[in-house]
Every structure is written in structure tokens, then in C-alpha cells.
Amino acid sequence: MLMSIATFALAACATPWQNGKFGPDEASAIAKLGQPREVYELPNGSKRLMWHTRPFGEKTTAIDIDADGKISQVRQVLAESEFEQAQIGLWTRHDVLTNFGKPLEIAKFPRMQREVWSYRYRDNDVWYVLYHFHFDSNGTLRSTQQTPDPLHDPDHRNLFRRIF
Incomplete structure (x- = not known):
């Protein structure tokens, strides 16, 4: 019993792309996740569907659909390994938008x-x-930068309590 509760709790914390497998096509992804919040056209007739957990979440699931309507890639795009692909001096706002x-x-x-x-x-x-x-x-794109998220910074969260 305790093990099943722990498994359920961990599953609830997982992002949509981690919660099991998708079928082979766009329709199966939409059936599992609902309508995407963003859709971007990509080269060769493919497209990227995105589901994000904003404003307070830190995950965006991206599913690439090829020209035949089949899923070609599923990933969580808000990650250091994804951000590192941005090319300073070459990428534009459009590149950042379609990637993240x-x-x-x-x-x-x-x-x-x-x-x-x-x-x-x-x-x-x-x-x-x-x-x-x-x-x-x-x-x-001219530069990138990382900063601590003030939403989760205990020094800023408790500032009001320390002042009064």
C-alpha cells in the first residue's frame, strides 16, 4: 500500500513526457496531453507542439511531428543541454521561440x-x-545568462517577515 502511494506521488510530479509512452502520431500525443499551448512550423513540413507548465512551472514538453504526422522526437526543452544549443550571433528571436x-x-x-x-x-x-x-x-541573439530564480530564493521570499 505504501509503495503504491509513493509511486502515485512520484507520477504526479513527473512531466507529461515522462508519464508513459505516446502512440506513433500527433493524434495520440494530443489524446494523451490535450491540445498543445503552442505550435510552430519547422522545415520540411514538420511542426513542433509544445505544452508548458507556466507561469510557475519549469517544464515545457516539445513533440516534433514529421510531414507524415508521425512523432519524430519528444523532449523537455527547458534544460541546460537544450539551452546550450543556442548560437550567439546566429540565432534570432524566431529560433529561440521555436526551440523553447x-x-x-x-x-x-x-x-x-x-x-x-x-x-x-x-x-x-x-x-x-x-x-x-x-x-x-x-x-x-547576443548573449545568454543564468540567474537564481527569485521565486524560489528563500532570502527574497522571507524578506517581508524579516522587515516586520
């Missing part, structure tokens, strides 16, 4: 002629982090 989905937040810095897109994720499933993509005024 809509950002959690967009900040604009007119004097610096920069726009920063931020994504919440868990580094190694341990540390709560924000990953930032810095774009120039032409929309080209």
Missing part, C-alpha cells in the same frame, strides 16, 4: 538596445534558475 516556446517574461532595455527573454527551469532538477536570452535591436 514563449518566454516567461520579456524585458526591454531601450538605451542598451536590448531585449531579454527569460525562461524558468530547474538546473539538473535541483536548482531553480532563470535562463535569459539577450537580443539586439535586430533580433539577433
Whole structure:
């Protein structure tokens, strides 16, 4: 009994792509996960379907569908290994959008002629982090940055209690 409760609790914490297998096609993915929150057209007639757990979650499940409607890839895209693929000086806003989905937040810095897109994720499933993509005024990726996620920072969470 205790083992089945623990298994159920762990399954509830898993992201959709970890909860079992998908069928071979787009329809099976939608049947299991519901309608995707974002859909992006990719080269060769393929597309990427995305399900995210925002605003407070740190996971985005991406399923790539080939031109024949078959699942070609399933992965969690908000991960260090995925972010490292971004190519500074080559990627644009469109590349970041189609690889990671809509950002959690967009900040604009007119004097610096920069726009920063931020994504919440868990580094190694341990540390709560924000990953930032810095774009120039032409929309080209100029730098990336990681910072602690203030939502999970105990020093900031308890600030109100320490003041009063």
C-alpha cells in the first residue's frame, strides 16, 4: 500500500513526457496531453507542439511531428543541454521561440538596445534558475545568462517577515 502511494506521488510530479509512452502520431500525443499551448512550423513540413507548465512551472514538453504526422522526437526543452544549443550571433528571436516556446517574461532595455527573454527551469532538477536570452535591436541573439530564480530564493521570499 505504501509503495503504491509513493509511486502515485512520484507520477504526479513527473512531466507529461515522462508519464508513459505516446502512440506513433500527433493524434495520440494530443489524446494523451490535450491540445498543445503552442505550435510552430519547422522545415520540411514538420511542426513542433509544445505544452508548458507556466507561469510557475519549469517544464515545457516539445513533440516534433514529421510531414507524415508521425512523432519524430519528444523532449523537455527547458534544460541546460537544450539551452546550450543556442548560437550567439546566429540565432534570432524566431529560433529561440521555436526551440523553447514563449518566454516567461520579456524585458526591454531601450538605451542598451536590448531585449531579454527569460525562461524558468530547474538546473539538473535541483536548482531553480532563470535562463535569459539577450537580443539586439535586430533580433539577433547576443548573449545568454543564468540567474537564481527569485521565486524560489528563500532570502527574497522571507524578506517581508524579516522587515516586520
